[in-house]
Amino acid sequence: MTDILTVADEAGLVEAVRSALEARKTLEVAGRGSKRGLGRPTQTDATLDLSRMSGVTLYEPEELILSARGGTPIAEIEALIAARGQMLAFEPMDYGPLLGTAPGHGSLGGVFACNLAGPRRISHGAARDHALGARAVSGRAEAFKSGGRVVKNVTGYDLPRLLTGSFGTLAVLSELTLKVLPRPPLAETVILPGVPPEAAARAMSAAMGSSCEVSGAAYLPVPVSGRIPELGTDGPAVALRLEGFEPSVKARRAMLIAVLQPFGGVEVAEGDASARLWAAVRDALPFAGTGERAVWRLSTAPASGPLLAAELAGDLGADTFCDWAGGLVWLLLPGEASHADEVRTALARHGGHATLVRGTAAERASVPVFQPLEAAHDALTRRVKASFDPVGLLNPGRMHAGM
Structure with missing residues (x-):
C-alpha cells in the first residue's frame, strides 16, 4: 500500500x-x-x-x-x-x-x-x-x-x-x-439554433470579430444539445454569452442579433438558465455519468473546430461539442478504446494538440495522454524537469513516459 x-x-x-x-x-x-x-x-x-x-x-x-x-x-x-x-x-x-x-x-x-x-x-x-x-x-x-x-x-x-x-x-x-x-451583474445567452458545422464556425467568427464583447461561444450539435435543456432545442445550436451592466448587455444583444441575422433567427436565455447552460459547457456535463468511455480535449484553430468535431463524430461515432468559439473540441467516444491514432491523425489535418482527459488506466498507460513532443520541445522539457526535479521525484511519468 x-x-x-x-x-x-x-x-x-x-x-x-x-x-x-x-x-x-x-x-x-x-x-x-x-x-x-x-x-x-x-x-x-x-x-x-x-x-x-x-x-x-x-x-x-x-x-x-x-x-x-x-x-x-x-x-x-x-x-x-x-x-x-x-x-x-x-x-x-x-x-x-x-x-x-x-x-x-x-x-x-x-x-x-x-x-x-x-x-x-x-x-x-x-x-x-x-x-x-x-x-x-x-x-x-x-x-x-x-x-x-x-x-x-x-x-x-x-x-x-x-x-x-x-x-x-x-x-x-x-x-x-x-x-x-x-x-458582471448581468449575463445573457443568445442562442442560434439549427446551424450546421460550417455555418456555426462562420457565425462564431462573426460574433467574436464584432464589437459585441462575447465572453463565451460554444457549438452544441446533436446529441449533446438535447442534454442541455436550457438551449430549448434538440437540434444543433450556437450559444453566445454577453456579460456586463444591463444597458450595455441589452445594447450589445441587439448588435449581436444583427450580426447573426444572415444565419437565422435567435432565442435568448437569461438569468439562471444562462448560468446553467455555461456550467454544463464548462464542466463537460453532457459527458458526465458515461462510465469510462474515453473523453478527449482537442485544441485547434477556432474556424476548424466544428468541422473537425463533425468529422470525428462521423468517423468514430463520437459525441462532440465545441467551446472557445470552436478552438476547443470535446470528444466522447462510444467505448473505452481511445482511438488515439485516429484522433490525432484527424487533428493533424487541422493543426493543434489533443489530450486524453478520461480513460481506463490501461488506455492511459498505453497511449500518449498528452500531445507527443517534437524533438526540440522534448529536449527543452527534459532540461527544465532536470533543473527543478533532477532525480524525477515528483509525479514521475504523469505527463510523458520516462520523464
Missing part, C-alpha cells in the same frame, strides 16, 4: 520532500485528489497529501488580489469572493462530474497545476494569465517564491506561469497569489 504523507505547512512540505529525496522515494502530489484521473497513471512510493495545507492568507477586494495555500478548495475561494461581488475570471472547470468524483472538491493548487480555464478563456485568458505570484517546493527540497502582488512584477523567469500546467512534475505549489475581477 502506498504511504500517505500529510503536510500542513510549507516547512512540513520541505521536510517531506527532503525525506523522500534522501530515501529516493517517488511522490504522487495530490491537493484534494479530484483530478487523479488526469494524465498518465503513476506508480509512486508515497502520496503527498496537501489537503491540510489550506486557507486564504490574503484577500484585498479593493486591490483585486487574493493569496491562498495550495490545498485550499477552489469552491471555498469562489464563495468568499462571490460574497464581495467578485470572481475568478478564467472560470475554472470542475472535473469532478466528468471523472466520477464529487463536484466542488478541487483545490487551488490543482487548478493551476492543470491550467484549467472554462468558456471565458476566449475573453479573459487561461489560469496562468491570472497568476501573480507563487511559493513552491522543488524536487530538490528547496522552497522558492516568484512574482508578487501586482501584474508587472516579473524580472527574469516568470515561474508562476511555468509551473501552471506542469501537473505537479516540477514543484509542489504551497501558495498562490492571483488576481480576481468584479463579477
